[in-house]
Amino acid sequence: MAVRGTPSWLGNQNAAMALRLLLDHGPLSRNALGELSGLSKPTAAQMIARLEEKGLIEAVGEASAGRGPSAVLYGVRGDLAYGVAVNVDQDGVRSTLVDLRGSQFPVAAEAASGMTGQRSAARDVAGAVLSACGAAGVDLARVQHVCVGVPSSVDPRSDELSSVAALPGWSRKSIRQQLQRALGCDVQVDNDVNLAAVAERRAGAFEPDATFALLWVGYGIGLAVDVAGAVLHGASGGAGEIGNLPVPRGVLDPDADATDLEGLLGAAALDRIGREAGCGEHTFEEARAGTPLPARVLEVFAPRLAQSVIPVLGVIDPEAVVLGGPVGRSGGAALAELTRTAIRNHTRWNPNILPTRLAHNPVLAGAQAVLDGRLQESLVTQAGAATSDEDRSRIIAANLRGIG
Template sequence: MAVRGTPSWLGDQNAATALRLLLDHGPLSRNGIGELSGLSRPTAAQMIMRLEDKGLIEAVGKEAAGRGPQAAVYGVRNDLAYGVAINVDQEGVRSAVVDVVGTEHPTTCKAASGMPAQRSASRDVAGAVLDACGAAEVPLTAIQHICVGVPSSVDPRSDELSSVEALPGWSRKSICQQLKRALDCEVHVDNDVNLAAVAERDAGDYSPTGTFALLWAGYGIGLAVDIAGTVLRGASGGAGEIGNLPVPRGMTGPDLHADDLEGLLGAHALDRICREAGWGEDGFARVLAGERLPGRAAEIYAPRLAQSVIPVLGVIDPEVVVFGGPVGRAGGDRLAELTRRHLREHTRWDPTVRVSAVAGDAVLHGARTTLGLRLREALLARAAGSLPEQDQASVLADRLRSID
């Protein structure tokens, strides 16, 4: 590392500035970098030369000009480092490669029914990495970061999952350390609803200082709170685990035996509600298949959903309540409006309630966004000289293939 304040250090800082501009604006010429940075054209040329010497950028074309020679346009190399985003849930495992420039790589899917009986965290994640790299035609040696979304909270103090009920063969203990030792690269494991909230912030129209609460309705019920772009995780990682809250007094209906909100709103409860609404015996399966929740079922479900929102309003008072997960999206605007109406008529709150802006797999989207930021930070650190050049002779490929 260069000594702070020296010409070499200043050159690295300028190079990082140029790289940040290329990441934010896409390919630029020397003149473009000079104009955006406010630095002189000779300094911009030195910034480009430094980044080329570090192997971080490359010429990607020519800039159209009226007269004279065309100026070279430079872009960030997207083959320096990759990550793999993974979503593991009751349905199976989905994964996709992520690069620093946000290329849309293919998503691979492996259904739970087609997975081996002897599952484990390392086997599931290793298989997902192999599948994603194969689909994207990316070498395993380039994978430096992995982000895994799971239906469980993760205690940052003990590195322990709160539950592995939906993760056959997984151990609760030392989950990140397990995977790091097995795969020999950086691994981040996060709660699925927290990652869905990251995706919501990325896809939705929220002010930088805005606050929203994402209520996730699927197999169970979960919550994530985003405060000005930061997801509230809590000391034990368990912020938002509202499924264990007891059913409020005064709730009536066919689920009086439900002990907690998960029993009141989860998959089994939805099946009962759909039967009561005359929609058949397999309502939750139909929701997972992409069918819309019928109006009568939404009318029965909305007051229950409102009960799970009330504690959030009382403690956080978010600007927006967002419904996500398979049930939230299947209920759509109708479920959101019915829930808001119930809150307005029976409580002192009248929040904005809407459906998630994220299309597709929100958890995988959030993992991609998280990895994109990590890869960006690592690349900027390399430009600034605070991170050594990456050794591409990684043992990840051998490690992955040895996990059977």
């Protein structure tokens, strides 16, 4: 390692800054890099040379320089490292590759109904990584980071899931350790609603310093709170686990007999509302498939949903509450407005209730955003893997045989 303050150390610092500029701005010429960094042209040329020697950048084109010769444009190589975003839930497993350029790769999916054999966290996630690499045509050995979204909170202190009810065969204990041992690379595991909130932030509907809450309505109900771009996890990772909050009887819906929010708003409750409204037996499945919720269902469901929003307003007072998940998506603007009206008519609040802006795979989109940052930081800091690509390939292959 270079000693701090020496020319070698300073060269490494300049190279890291140059790489960050290339990641932030895209391909740049030597002159443009010098202008953005505030360093001299000779120093900018040295930064380019150092990054080329390390194999981190390449010439990607030319830019017209007026009357003079064209300037060479340099960009970060997109094939240096990859991540895999994974979402595991009641419906199955979905995964997609992530690279340094933000490329769009196919989403590999396996339905829960088709997942035969003994399931486990290692088997599900390793299979998802393999499927994502296969769909993208990328060597498994180049995967350095994996981000997994699950319908459970994750305690960062004990590396333990709060629940595996929706994850057949999974163990609650040492979840990140299990996956890192199986995959031989860095793994991050997070609550699926937290990751969806990351994607909502990236969708661009909020000011940088805004606070918003994402209320996820699906099989159950969950909450994520984003404060100026940081999602609150809580001391044990359980911030937003509101499904078991008790329901005050008769506040907005005197006919509701549920004892907690999940019973009031979950899949079974929505199906019951649909039957009573004469809309069929499978209202939740239709919402999950993207069918808009019928008006008769919305009229009953919105006051119930308002009961879950009111505590959020009282505790957090966010700029907006976003309705996400399959029910929030299928309810759309109509559900958002009916929920706001129910709150306004019964309380002092007049909140900003918004439908989600994300139509497809919001949890994967959030995991992709997390991986974008991890891949870039790894590259900037020149952080090398503990093992070589060949060694890691052998680790993954051996573990897959062991769990297969």
